[in-house]
Amino acid sequence: MTAISRKTIYPLLSKRVNLAPRTATCSYVRRKFSGEPTGPRVVSQIPGPESLNLLNQLDKIQNTDAVAFFADYDKSCGNYIVDADGNIMLDMLTQMASIPLGYNHPRLMETMRKPENWTPFVNRPSLGVSPPSDWTQLLKKDLLSVAPSGMRQVQTMSCGSCTIENGLKAMFIAHERRRRSGAPPTPEEMSSCMCNIPPGSADITILSFSGASHGWTLGAQSVSHANWTQKLDLKSMRWPVATFPSLRYPLEDHEKENRQEEQRSLSEVADKIERQMKDGRPVAGCCVEPVQSAGGDNHASPWFFQELQKICKQNGVALLMDEIQTGCGSTGKFWAHEHFSLPEPPDIVAFGKKMLTGGFYYRENMRPQEAFRIFNTWVGDPSKMVLLRAVLNTIREERLLNLVSSTGVHLLKGLREIELKYPAFIRNARGLGTLCSVDFPNNSERDKVIQGLRNRGVNTGPSGDRSLRLRPSLIFTKVHSDIFLEVLESTVKDIMA
Template sequence: MSVSATYFPTEPTAPTVKTTEFPGEKSKVAIKSLGTVFDSRTAYFVADYEKSIGNYLVDVDGNTYLDVYAQIASIPLGYNNPALIEAAKSDKMIRAIVDRPAIGNFPGKDTEEIIAEILKIAPKGQDKVWSGLSGADANELAFKATFFWYQSKKRGYANPFSEEENVSVMKGQSPGSPDLAILSFERAFHGRLFASGTTTSSKPIHKLDLPSFNWPKAEYPSYKYPLDKHEAENKEEDKRCLEIVDKLFQTWKVPIAGLLVEPIQSEGGDNHGSKEFFQGLRDITLKYGALLIVDEVQTGVGATGKLWAHEHFELSPLPDIVTFSKKFQSAGYYFHDPEIVPNQPYRQFNTWCGDPARIILAGAIGHEVLKHDLPALAQKVGTYLFTKLEALQQKYPKYLQDLRGKNRATFIAWSLDDATARNKFLADMKTVGVNIGGCAENSVRLRPTLVFEEKHADLLVEAIEKVLSKY
C-alpha cells in the first residue's frame, strides 16, 4: 500500500470545488470577522483543519484543495497525520505543553531523549544541535554562534574576556560589541527580524523602514534553462559569482565571520546553485576563516530528495552550521565542531531554549521520514512529475518558462511573463481545486508534503492543463 493510503485511508481521490469565487462567501465573512482581532489582510481563505486530510486542505466553504503549497512549505506529512496525532496525545507532549521547562537551567528527565531524537535526522556528519523557535530565530542563533566562534578564535578559545571588552560591550561599542559581518546573497530570504532581515534581500516589502546592519551581499547565480543546454554559460556564471564572493571577503570594511546561503533560494525565486558553486563557496570560507552556514529552513527534511538539500553538493569539509525550521515544526541549527559550542556557558542561552513540545513533534516527524524513506519517495514522485511538466512545457512554453528543479525531487518551479500572469495563474488554479504558491515576482513553486505521490502528481498536471488550455 502507498504511504499516503497507509496514513490516510479516507483521503479524497480528487479535489472538490464548491464556490466560484476564492475566498468563498463563508471565508469572506470569517476573514472580515477575524480582522477584528488579527491582521487578516493576507488570508487566502479560512481553513477547516478538522476536515482537512493528507494532501487535501478543506476551507469553510467546503472547497477541498489538493494542496501543493502545504501552508508555507511547512506541513511535512499531510493534514491530520495519525502518527503525529499519536505524538500530540502522548503524556510526554502534554507535560511539555503544560510544564514548559527552561531546559538550560531545569532540563527534565526526558530532555536528553527528546533532543537525541532530532539528532537522528541530522545532516550527515552533524552531531550537535541548538534549539530555537522559528526560521529567523534559527538563523540569528546561528549568527550568534558564528560571532562567538570567530572572536574566540581571535582571542583564544580558553582565554577570558578583557576588562575593556566587558566595559565596552555594555555601551554597545567595540571591542566588546565588535564590527563583524555575515555575508549573504541578493534575492536571499533568511527571515524578518533585524539581523536575519539584514541578510534577506528578496522583496522590499519584507524590510522597508527597518534599520539594517551594513553587511555584504554577493550575487547568487542566475542560470539559463534547461541546464543541460547551457552548460558553458552556467559554468561562467558560477565563476563570476564566486569571484564576487571572494572579492567581498578581501575588500569588505569589517571582517566577515560567516557566509549564509540557501541550497536553493526559495522565496527569492527557486534559484538553484550548482554543486560546483557550493564547493567554491566552501573553499572561500576556508580560505578566509569564516563559517559556512547553510539555511535549510525551506529545503530541509526530504523535499529535495535527500534529507538535507546540501547533501547533493558533496561538500568537504561539511557545512559548519545547518539551520532548520518549517517542515520540521521545530527550529534551530545542527553543527559538529565542538568549538562552535561557546567557550563559556550562558552565551547561547535564553529562557526556554526552544520548545520541547515542538521538539517532540520534530522527533516524531523525523521518525516517520526515516521509517518510510520519504526523501526517496519525493525523488521518485518528483522525477515522475518533472517529466510530465516538461511535456506540458512543450505545449505551453509561455506559461512554463525556466522549468527548474530536475533531480531535486518535488522542489520544482517555473516562471511566467510577469507578476500579473503569475498571480492570475495561481488564482485560476483554485478554480480547479489546487492550492499552489508563488515565489519571487513571476514564479510558481511546488511545495507539496512528503506524502505526495504519483496519483496526486497526475491530478496536479491535469489541473494545470485545465487552466492553461483556456489561456
C-alpha cells in the same frame, strides 16, 4: 514570500471544479489515509463567503492582507486542505512548506492520544536552565539521528527566524573568540559592548546573497534580499551582499554558461570578503540557502557550493547552510546540501518548518563557551520533539525519501511537458525532489495562475517575482502530481485563451 493579497486577486477563472471521484489513488496514501479525498472539490470562489466573513472579523483586530482563506483543519486530510467554505484543495504549499506528513496523519494523531506524551505540552520547560531529564536522550535519538554527516552538536530554537538570528550570533562569537586566541574579553570590550560600540560590539559582518530569504527578525532580514516588504523601514546592518548566480534551466543543458555565471558570483564573494577585511569590517560568516526559496527558487550547482565552502574556509569565514525550507526530505535527500557532496560539513546547518522545531546543527568550533550567549526563555519546545519523533520514524519506515525522489522526477517531467506545449507562457521548470518551480512571463501572469489554480482546487504559492512555488508534503505521490498537472494545464490554457 510575496503573499497574494485579497486586493490583488484577479478576475476569477472560476468554473466549478470537481475532479472527484477518481478511482486511482496511490496505495501508500490509501493505506494511511482512508479518508483522503480522491481529488479537489470546489464549491465557491476562494476565498468563499465564510472565509470572507471570518476575514472581516479578523481584520478588525489585525492586518490580514496575506490571508488567502480560512482553513478547517479538522476536516483536512493527507494532501488535501479543506477551507471554511468546504472547498477541498490539493495542498502544494502546506503552510509555507512546514507540514511534513500531510494533514491529520494517523501516526501523529496516535502520538497525541497517548497520555505519556502530554507532559511537555502542559509544562513547557526553559530548556537552557532546567531541561527535562530525558532531554539528552531525545536530542540524541531524534535530532542527532538525522544530523548532517559530521555534525554532532545541536541547539533547538522556537522558529526559523530565531534560528537564523542565533546562528548569526554563533558565527560572530566564534570569530571573536578566534581573534582573541581564546583569551577572555578585556574590560574595555566588556564595557564598550554595553554601549553598542567597538571593540566589544565588534565591527564584523555577515555576507549574504541577492535573492536570499532567511527570516523576519532584524538580523535575519539584514541577510535577506528577496522582498522589500521584509526590509522596508527597518534598520539593516551594513553587511556585504554578493549576487547569487542567475542560471539557465535545465541546468544540464547549460553547463558551460552556468559555470561562467557561478564563477562570476564566486569571484564577487572572494572580492567582497577581501574588501571587508581591508576596510576593517571582516566577514565572520556567510549565509546561503541550498535552493533560494522565497527569492525565486534559484538553484546553483554542487560545484558552486563546493567552491563557496572553499573560499569561506580559506578566509576564516563560517558557512551557514539555511535548510529551514529545504531540509527534512523535500528534495529527496534528508538535507538538500547532501546533493552537493561537500568535502566537509558546513559550520552551521539551520532547520525549521517540516522539522516542526527550529534549531541548528553546528561544528565544535561554533560552540559557545559561556552561559547565556545563545539563549532565550525556551530555546525550543519539547512538545514539538514528541511529534518530530513520529515524523522521523514515519519517514524512515515508509521510505518517504524514495517516494519524494520518484514523485519529484514524475512532477518535473510533467512540468517540462507542459512547458514544451506553452513555451511562451511557462518555462524554466526546475526542482530537486518535489521542491519544484516554474516561471511565468511576469508577476501578474504568475499571480493569475496561482489564483486560477486555487479556484480549481490546487493551493500553491509564489516565489520571487514570476515563479510558482511547489511545496507539497512528503506523502505527495504521482497520483497527486497528475491531478496537479492536469489542473495546471487547464489553468494555463484558460489564461492564454
